[in-house]
Amino acid sequence: MTSTQQDPTRTTEAALVLDGIDKRFGQVHAVKDVSLTINRHEVLGLIGENGAGKSTLLKILTGIYQPDAGSIEVNGTQVRFRRPQDSVAAGIGVVHQEQSLLTNLSVAENLAMTASGSRRAGTRLGFYRWGRINADAAATLDRVGASIDPRTIVGDLSFVDRQMVEIARAVQVDEMVGGTPLVILDEPTSVLERNETEILEREIRTLKEIGSVVFVSHRLDEVLRICDRIAVMRHGELVAERRTDEVTEDELFQLMVGRAAQATQRDDRAGGASQTPVVAVQGLTRRGSFEDVSFEVRSGRTVAIVGTMGSGRESVCRALFGAETWDGGTIELEGTSLSAWSTVKAVKAGVAYVPSERRVEGMVGGLSAAANLTLSHPGSTRRGPFLDPRARNRTAATWFERLDVRPSDPSLPLGSFSGGNQQKVVMAKWLMAEELKVLVLDHPLRGLDPGAKEIVNEQIRAACRDGVAVVLLPDTLEEALEMGDDILVMRDGEVTGRFDLSTEAPTSLDLLEKMV
Amino acid sequence: MSDLKARPAPDAAPAAPASASRPRPRIRGVGEVAALVVLVVVFAVLNPGTFLTLDNLRTVLDQAALPLVIGVGATLVILMGSIDLSVEGVMGAAGMTFVLLSANDRNGLDLGLGAFVVAVAVGLALGLLTGLIHTLLKVPSFIVTLGVWYVGLGIATLLFGQAAIPFLTSDGLTSWPSDTTLGLPHSFLLAFVVVALGALVSRFTRLGRYAFAIGADEQIAQDNGVPVGRYKLYVFALAGGCSALAGIVGSLQLGAGAANVGIGNLFLTIAAVVIGGTALGGGKGGVLRTALGVVLLTVLNNGLILSGVSPNIQSAVSGVVLIVAIAAAGWAYRGRLRIAK
Numbered sequence: 001m002t003s004t005q006q007d008p009t010r011t012t013e014a015a016l017v018l019d020g021i022d023k024r025f026g027q028v029h030a031v032k033d034v035s036l037t038i039n040r041h042e043v044l045g046l047i048g049e050n051g052a053g054k055s056t057l058l059k060i061l062t063g064i065y066q067p068d069a070g071s072i073e074v075n076g077t078q079v080r081f082r083r084p085q086d087s088v089a090a091g092i093g094v095v096h097q098e099q100s101l102l103t104n105l106s107v108a109e110n111l112a113m114t115a116s117g118s119r120r121a122g123t124r125l126g127f128y129r130w131g132r133i134n135a136d137a138a139a140t141l142d143r144v145g146a147s148i149d150p151r152t153i154v155g156d157l158s159f160v161d162r163q164m165v166e167i168a169r170a171v172q173v174d175e176m177v178g179g180t181p182l183v184i185l186d187e188p189t190s191v192l193e194r195n196e197t198e199i200l201e202r203e204i205r206t207l208k209e210i211g212s213v214v215f216v217s218h219r220l221d222e223v224l225r226i227c228d229r230i231a232v233m234r235h236g237e238l239v240a241e242r243r244t245d246e247v248t249e250d251e252l253f254q255l256m257v258g259r260a261a262q263a264t265q266r267d268d269r270a271g272g273a274s275q276t277p278v279v280a281v282q283g284l285t286r287r288g289s290f291e292d293v294s295f296e297v298r299s300g301r302t303v304a305i306v307g308t309m310g311s312g313r314e315s316v317c318r319a320l321f322g323a324e325t326w327d328g329g330t331i332e333l334e335g336t337s338l339s340a341w342s343t344v345k346a347v348k349a350g351v352a353y354v355p356s357e358r359r360v361e362g363m364v365g366g367l368s369a370a371a372n373l374t375l376s377h378p379g380s381t382r383r384g385p386f387l388d389p390r391a392r393n394r395t396a397a398t399w400f401e402r403l404d405v406r407p408s409d410p411s412l413p414l415g416s417f418s419g420g421n422q423q424k425v426v427m428a429k430w431l432m433a434e435e436l437k438v439l440v441l442d443h444p445l446r447g448l449d450p451g452a453k454e455i456v457n458e459q460i461r462a463a464c465r466d467g468v469a470v471v472l473l474p475d476t477l478e479e480a481l482e483m484g485d486d487i488l489v490m491r492d493g494e495v496t497g498r499f500d501l502s503t504e505a506p507t508s509l510d511l512l513e514k515m516v
Numbered sequence: 517m518s519d520l521k522a523r524p525a526p527d528a529a530p531a532a533p534a535s536a537s538r539p540r541p542r543i544r545g546v547g548e549v550a551a552l553v554v555l556v557v558v559f560a561v562l563n564p565g566t567f568l569t570l571d572n573l574r575t576v577l578d579q580a581a582l583p584l585v586i587g588v589g590a591t592l593v594i595l596m597g598s599i600d601l602s603v604e605g606v607m608g609a610a611g612m613t614f615v616l617l618s619a620n621d622r623n624g625l626d627l628g629l630g631a632f633v634v635a636v637a638v639g640l641a642l643g644l645l646t647g648l649i650h651t652l653l654k655v656p657s658f659i660v661t662l663g664v665w666y667v668g669l670g671i672a673t674l675l676f677g678q679a680a681i682p683f684l685t686s687d688g689l690t691s692w693p694s695d696t697t698l699g700l701p702h703s704f705l706l707a708f709v710v711v712a713l714g715a716l717v718s719r720f721t722r723l724g725r726y727a728f729a730i731g732a733d734e735q736i737a738q739d740n741g742v743p744v745g746r747y748k749l750y751v752f753a754l755a756g757g758c759s760a761l762a763g764i765v766g767s768l769q770l771g772a773g774a775a776n777v778g779i780g781n782l783f784l785t786i787a788a789v790v791i792g793g794t795a796l797g798g799g800k801g802g803v804l805r806t807a808l809g810v811v812l813l814t815v816l817n818n819g820l821i822l823s824g825v826s827p828n829i830q831s832a833v834s835g836v837v838l839i840v841a842i843a844a845a846g847w848a849y850r851g852r853l854r855i856a857k
Binding site: 064083084085088096100101102103104105109110113114123126127128130 | 719720721722723725728729731732733736737738739740741742799800
């Protein structure tokens, strides 16, 4: 116990004290000697690039990993978390980056599952008391201001509602210890739309009244708006702690990445882009999804399609890649009209699709990163019917260096990389194809930190310079304005606006007007 | 794998208003009930005077008893996303144990109810062994239970030995399954009680609910504080117990000990679980659905026999029904690049 050496006023204020936390995985030194204090009624921002060690630190805090060295103190008492239940019992609740609700069970049951073992547990001698479970859940949901029926099956909930349930679950830890909860939010906004984010921000302010919050995010503006204090991690180390009122976004970026932000201005495109469209979509219709969609993408140009939920823009992109059928209209690829289009044909024809659900659709987590890289386009690594592992590893090493993937070992399973690094590998898988003509990007920056975003964007620009036609579904309107040459606005399955950025300069507001 | 794991992107949902996706029919099983009604009507028309009789109803219920009992354990195992192939082996081992410890013409032992207890314990132990190997050595349940199936058959064969077939000598014992109370055969009443208990367990106990949780996503369940390994053990032991019980009743029906007392029950039970609508990937389904599946298949077999269909064709018909049922169940989920393993 180290509390005797510390300023007594500080220990009573501190909700959580980390001292010299250290964790290695084999050769990877994930967390290096991190000491950090989180005060009561404080929102602490934790930022860092993908692979900076934030997730590992959080997993140590929630009992999923055990630290190799260092001590954790909660409310002045030294604790040791051997399993997730221990950290819950100490009053630490967490909203994980990846959804961690069981989608086949009801909201109430999900809440009860974490609460089991506590005083209010709705089970007695292994028997469920549904009345009690539903009532407890309703009370907890009410406390976070969520109007969700606790008996709803989680799989039927919208995304933001699920997030609210996760928060409710994290908050209920205080009812177990009867103290102030510490709630960890691990990139809760990375998958939310803008208006949903506002709901969440309100939520965090409420949480601050009853306890402490650790807020992990990639969106620096958000961190500055929400947090009282910000801790920056880089390469496993805690490199800086700043009060929000004495730091700027630029400074945070520099601390995080270790270099200054590059100008994100649109660079002047080579005007000589070829005039024949690579992709020509004419009157494309799929009943219930989209109607009469027409656009062209020329070589070396990027068309960004913006729209809200249900605008049908995802479906259009999936149709381009042969993953969805259409009822009417035509898609022409270099002048040839497509029929009986399929994903296999699309890959052969040089159409690449980077899906937004990379864990589900874009990668094979159990295979090594190198194997994933060469999965769709074995190309030079093919030796007759066999694959040459040495050639494969050489190719992979080149791409790892180009995209700055960390850890830089392509033989590790792709599933073990952090989200941003997974995305880089998924991108590279398509970029390395020599016959690449069309790149369809479905939210390529989702969940990435600013440094990784820059690298991914640079890859997209490089692909354009090589003459690839890009169709982009951006996360934000700013991204559309930065990356797009043309912007297509969709609403309820129809195209409601078009902007050619070489002649027009629309603002986000102009786009928004056509979207809603 | 199960479609549950896919998390929909927030804006990938179709433009349908929330109300359109909300009342997704929670009362599933309508298709199965309809299929049962159709079968009953068809067979009643084809076999007037023989199919819809009290005698035939008793026969159907007596035949349904074994798969009903086994189905309870099998459903819980499949809900967890695992599978139990050891059914017939465990039935053999438990059945032989029971016969040799009851009044029989092989030895002088007669432990009475004790024979029942020991036989069920054999099933529990084999289930526990399965669970231990599966959870501690991380061997897939498919392989472990395939092995335990033959271990069980081996135990039964050893117990059977070289001597003559051991017959049960107590008439009261051998006629118990087909004797009736309230007009219903005891074998079915026993199965009814087991199914009712199974339904309660899966709805109201931690054991049952955790089976659902583990089946949905083992890792998430673990992170939520579910002791995954321990509950897997319990469920496999419970499934072993169900198989043992079925082995005992099967031996009573035979009136003798036989290593292959369980033959045919594995296919029937797993088919019933799937036809009932429990997902092989885990996390979705239920004990009562399996019971419905069992009744459906039993009625089908019974009706085919009454209609004079050759027994040689029946197994093929059952196989076709299983495949059609699975294809129909997955019909709605074909889209979106799903890959079947």
